[in-house]
Amino acid sequence: MTGDVDQDAVLRARNVLLGSGRPTPREEVEACRVLARVSPAAYLPRLSRALVHLGYGDVFDELPQARLALFEEAAEAAYALDASDPMRTEVLLKALDSLQNHLFVIGRRAEGLALREEMAEIGRGDLEDGRGGPAWSALELWARALAEEGRHREAAALHEEIVRHARPYGPQSGGAAWAVLEWMAEAEAAGLRDRAEAATRELVEMERSVLSSDRRTSRSLLLFALLRLAELLDGYGEFEAASAAYDEAGELLAGFAASGDLSPGAYLFPYWAVLFGLSGRAPELPAPGRSAPAFGAEIGKTTPDVRERYFAELPALRAAVDAPALDADLAERVLAHRRLTVRSALHAVHRRGYLFLEPVLPLFEEGVALARRLYAEDAAAGSAPLARALFDRASALTAGQRFAEAHPDFQEALALRAAQR
Known part of the structure; x- marks a missing residue:
């Protein structure tokens, strides 16, 4: 193969990569293209990575087709690696990950879905061989895609498989907690009651376990898991068990009000947002054939096309809440307002992180005010919506x-809930 390559070009390429100066991304790609023809096993992995790195450069933000070509070439380089090469799976999955994401960005959803399915098959082989790494991400990507397409039973089965590989959990089980959370969400969406409840209880016990082994962890994580368990049990008609979960959450919050909680870290805000989003999933059911976010995952992990459409509908939701016609049906307005609040909260956490509360707190306050109006007009019809709005603001x-x-919001919501029983 070396006879087909200009030896001066090979020498220049080696000088670029081995010289004292650091090559630019484009220089690295050009050099690796030459050397991959001479020593494919040594340079194809580097070429694939270099193409991905170059493709993410700002210069391609306004050149989507050029970015696509680079990601496609990166995938081709990874595919060309020998099947026996131990680096092939990792290099290939990373290249395909960039390619599939960009396909969703440019509106080629069907191709992106097909690529995610292929990645899952590649990743499953690595998991069965006892390896993890990018294989975990490949299966998660496909499971989330299934969830977005409304194929919740398949998504639940795949998330359960991921959780099974993640067990037993270590003392620092943050990643495993997310896996259980996604399994829980999809089992619930699929109507698999026993699995959904088992997964939710497992999430609660995981947070208890982390607290018992590391007192520096925020207890708010356990509180949010308990709230989700209580909501789920309430929905299933298990009122006594739900009351126990609510009471435990209330005790935690009373302690926080008295003495505070430990530093939450970056993990807390997306964790709350996912669980809050799950509590508002029912009114967000999409029309047949239309994709929706996978509510068990962070909104930032939703495919770019679905996430963009989900947030783009916020102004229309605001207009619908403010429509004069809704004043005639206050209950309907309360429901519409909660849809607006859930989406706005997810958007704020996605965009602002720990600064999420400032822009959305007025929405939570508005939701409580609307629910109080409904309760004042009809206590029977307004009791549950007011409890829901108070739980929302408290969380x-x-x-x-x-x-x-x-704490006062939570206590009032508990009293309203008790009065309904």
């Missing part, structure tokens, strides 16, 4: 570490 304030304000 948001807790995520924002404003415990003294959250």
Whole structure:
């Protein structure tokens, strides 16, 4: 093969890569293209990575087709690696990951879905061989795609498989907690009651376990898991068990109000947002044939096309809440307002991280005010919506570490819930 390559070009390429100066991304790609023809086993992996790195450069932000060509070439380089090469799976999955994401960005969803399915098959082989790494991500990507397409039973089965590989959990089980959370969400969406409840209880016990082994961990994570368990049990008609979960969450919050919680870290805010989004999933059911976010995952992990459309509908939701016609049906307005609040909260956490609370707290307050109006007009019809609005505001304030304000809301919501039984 070396006879087909200009030896001066080979020498120049080696000088670029081995010289004292660091090559630019484009220089590295050009050099690796030459050397991959001479020593494919040594340079194809580097070429694939270099193409991905170059493709993410700002210069291609306005050149989607040029970026696509680079990601396609990166995948071709990875495919060309010998099947026996131990690096092939990792290099290939990383190249395909960039390619599939860009396909969703440019509106070629069907191709992106097909690529995710292929990646899952590649990743499953690595998991069966006892390896993890990018293989985990490949299966998660496909499971989320299935969820977005409304194929919840398949997604639940795949997330259960991921959880099975993740067990037993270590003392630092953050990643495993996310895996259980996604399994829980898809089992619930698929109507698999026993699995959904088992997964939710497992999530609660995981947070207990982490607390028992590391007291520096925020207890708010356990509180949010308990709230989700209580909501789920309430929905299943297991009112006594739900009450126990609510009471435990209330005790935690009372402690926070008295003495505070430990530093939450970056993990807390997306964790709260996912669980809050799950509590509002029912009214968000999409029309047949239309994709929706996978509500068990962070919204940032939703495919770019679905996420963009989900947030693009916020102004229309605001307009619908403010429509004069809804004043005639306050109950309907309360429901519409909660849809707006859930989406706005997810958007705020996605865009602003720990600063999420400031832009959305007025929405939570507005939701409580609307629910109080409904309760004042018809206590029977308004009791549950008011409890829901108060629980919502309490959980948001807790995520924002404003415990003294959250606790009275939570107590009032518990009293309303008890009066309904």
